[in-house]
Amino acid sequence: MIIAIDGPAAAGKGTLARRLAEHFDFAFLDTGRLYRAVGYLVLKAGGDPANETDALRAAKALDPGSLESVDLHTETIADAASQVAAIPAVRQVLLNFQRNFARTPPSGKAGAVLDGRDIGSVVCPDAEVKLFVTARPEIRAARRHKELREKGLESTYAAVLAEIEARDVRDSTRKVSPLIPGDAHTLDTSDETPDAVFDAARAHIECLNW
C-alpha cells in the first residue's frame, strides 16, 4: 500500500506524511532529503550543483542512511537540491532507491508514505492514494522562515520567499519529472491547521474504501 504526497516547497507535505505514516503504521520516506543530500555532497566537494558531472558523481556516491546527523535544512542546500534535481541522470540514480523503498518498505511494514515532487506521477504512478499538498507562497515562506528561525538559522522572510518562488518555478518547469498535480487529490493547507489537514487526508483515504 502506497501513499504518494507531492507539492511545492514548505506546503506541509512532511508534517502530513509523518502523521499518516504513524496512523497507518507505514514506513515514511522524505524523498526531498535524498536530493538535499546530493546537493550537500556537491557543495561539500566544492562542485557546481548545476553541473551534470559533479551532481551525478555525488548521486552515485550517496549512501542514503549515512547523512542522518547532518542538518540539510538550510535554504542554500534546498537551492542546490533543486538544481541537481533538474538533471535527468541524477533522478534516474535516485529512482531505484525510492521504488524499492515503496515496494518493500523497511521493517516489514505493510505500506509506505513517500513525499516529494514526482511520487504520484513518476516514482509510484500506481499508488493507491495520491495527494497534492499546496498553499499560497506567502504562507509557505512564513512557515519556512519560522522553522529556520526556530532552528537558530539565519533567515529573512523576503529571502525565503524569493528562494521558494525560484525553486517552485524550477521544479514546475523542468523537462524531467516536473511538479504537477496530475490525478492527485489536492489539499490546500493555507488556512488549515495540521490537525485539519490530517483529518481531511484521512477522510479522503477512507472514502476510497481503503
Ligand code: CDP
Ligand atoms: O522541504 P521542501 O518542500 O522545501 O523541499 P524538499 O521536499 O526537501 O525538496 C528539496 C528539492 O528537492 C525540491 O525543491 C526539488 O527540486 C527536489 N525534489 C525533487 O525534485 N523530487 C522529489 N521527489 C523530491 C524533491
